[in-house]
Amino acid sequence: xxxxxxxxxxxxxxxxxxxxxxxxxxxxxxxxxxxxxxxxxxxxxxxxxxxxxxxxxxxxxxxxxxxxxxxxxxxxxxxxxxxxxxxxxxxxxxxxxxxxxxxxxxxxxxxxxxxxxxxxxxxxxxxxxxxxxxxxxxxxxxxxxxxxxxxxxxxxxxxxxxxxxxxxxxxxxxxxxxxxxxxxxxxxxxxxxxxxxxxxxxxxxxxxxxxxxxxxxxxxx
Amino acid sequence: xxxxxxxxxxxxxxxxxxxxxxxxxxxxxxxxxxxxxxxxxxxxxxxxxxxxxxxxxxxxxxxxxxxxxxxxxxxxxxxxxxxxxxxxxxxxxxxxxxxxxxxxxxxxxxxxxxxxxxx
Numbered sequence: 440x441x442x443x444x445x446x447x448x449x450x451x452x453x454x455x456x457x458x459x460x461x462x463x464x465x466x467x468x469x470x471x472x473x474x475x476x477x478x479x480x481x482x483x484x485x486x487x488x489x490x491x492x493x494x495x496x497x498x499x500x501x502x503x504x505x506x507x508x509x510x511x512x513x514x515x516x517x518x519x520x521x522x523x524x525x526x527x528x529x530x531x532x533x534x535x536x537x538x539x540x541x542x543x544x545x546x547x548x549x550x551x552x553x554x555x556x557x558x559x560x561x562x563x564x565x566x567x568x569x570x571x572x573x574x575x576x577x578x579x580x581x582x583x584x585x586x587x588x589x590x591x592x593x594x595x596x597x598x599x600x601x602x603x604x605x606x607x608x609x610x611x612x613x614x615x616x617x618x619x620x621x622x623x624x625x626x627x628x629x630x631x632x633x634x635x636x637x638x639x640x641x642x643x644x645x646x647x648x649x650x651x652x653x654x655x656x657x658x659x660x
Numbered sequence: 661x662x663x664x665x666x667x668x669x670x671x672x673x674x675x676x677x678x679x680x681x682x683x684x685x686x687x688x689x690x691x692x693x694x695x696x697x698x699x700x701x702x703x704x705x706x707x708x709x710x711x712x713x714x715x716x717x718x719x720x721x722x723x724x725x726x727x728x729x730x731x732x733x734x735x736x737x738x739x740x741x742x743x744x745x746x747x748x749x750x751x752x753x754x755x756x757x758x759x760x761x762x763x764x765x766x767x768x769x770x771x772x773x774x775x776x777x778x779x
Binding site: 469471473491492493494495496497499503506507510511514515516517606608 | 753754756757760761763764765767768769770771772
């Protein structure tokens with residue numbers, strides 16, 4: 440038997456997370472939301488939408504929530520794949536399904552989403568530049584030829600997921616994850632995904648200035 | 661001469677910060693930090709009462725005034741304080757994360773356990 444857990448880190452996303460969950464459930468019946476200390480009732484919205492909710496008692500950051508979600512999913516003995524998914528509705532369920540299929544076929548142990556493998560995603564010039572620089576930087580430091588190092592849609596086989604241990608609580612976890620994968624050396628592929636930039640996700644998403652914080656976090660590890 | 665003193669000071673900052681950061685928070689490092697703090701406080705107080713002696717020492721090192729010497733030492737101690745405080749903060753954050761995660765997973769509903777009970 441195989442079971443895929445969708446892990447959604449969530450912090451004050453009450454207006455959107457319900458739709459994201461109800462979009463996922465028909466395809467992936469096992470969805471866990473890691474509530475990172477939301478104060479807007481996201482927990483109830485997620486529960487009503489049919490997801491399981493794991494609640495951090497205090498706000499720790501997205502990286503910490505991802506790690507909690509992975510560890511929760513690993514507690515389930517039936518788990519075979521773990522998929523990380525954003526709460527703001529910018530990922531597509533079809534992409535996640537295709538990524539899990541690539542793991543189940545045995546093609547790879549880790550499938551990383553990339554918005555730059557096809558031309559579906561519209562990215563502003565500045566954001567494209569920053570993401571490209573981040574990808575080149577991670578290629579230099581890890582030797583992994585990634586095209587999109589900061590994509591929130593990822594699928595892991597359970598063996599690889601068990602070896603991930605994110606310590607960067609805030610935003611630098613994406614780079615940390617790539618570094619850990621470079622150590623674990625799973626068979627990995629990139630999969631073309633579309634990022635749907637809604638007004639909500641644009642307002643909520645990382646500002647480009649946050650890349651300064653990411654670099655600082657990585658530097659003072 | 662001045663540039664040499666400055667380089668030595670900057671190197672001192674880096675080396676001491678790294679040494680204190682490496683060791684984490686064991687008792688020896690704590691003792692060293694406290695000794696440095698007391699020493700610095702004594703020198704600062706000393707410089708208030710005997711500015712000329714400090715100035716003479718400063719001139720010996722090629723720095724203009726005693727107050728400049730105190731200023732440099734202050735910069736060094738502030739940076740060391742920042743570095744060690746940052747490190748301690750990170751340790752604290754790490755423990756808080758582990759504790760919160762433990763509680764979160766402990767308290768969460770686990771459907772697979774329910775499945776088992778039914779069969």
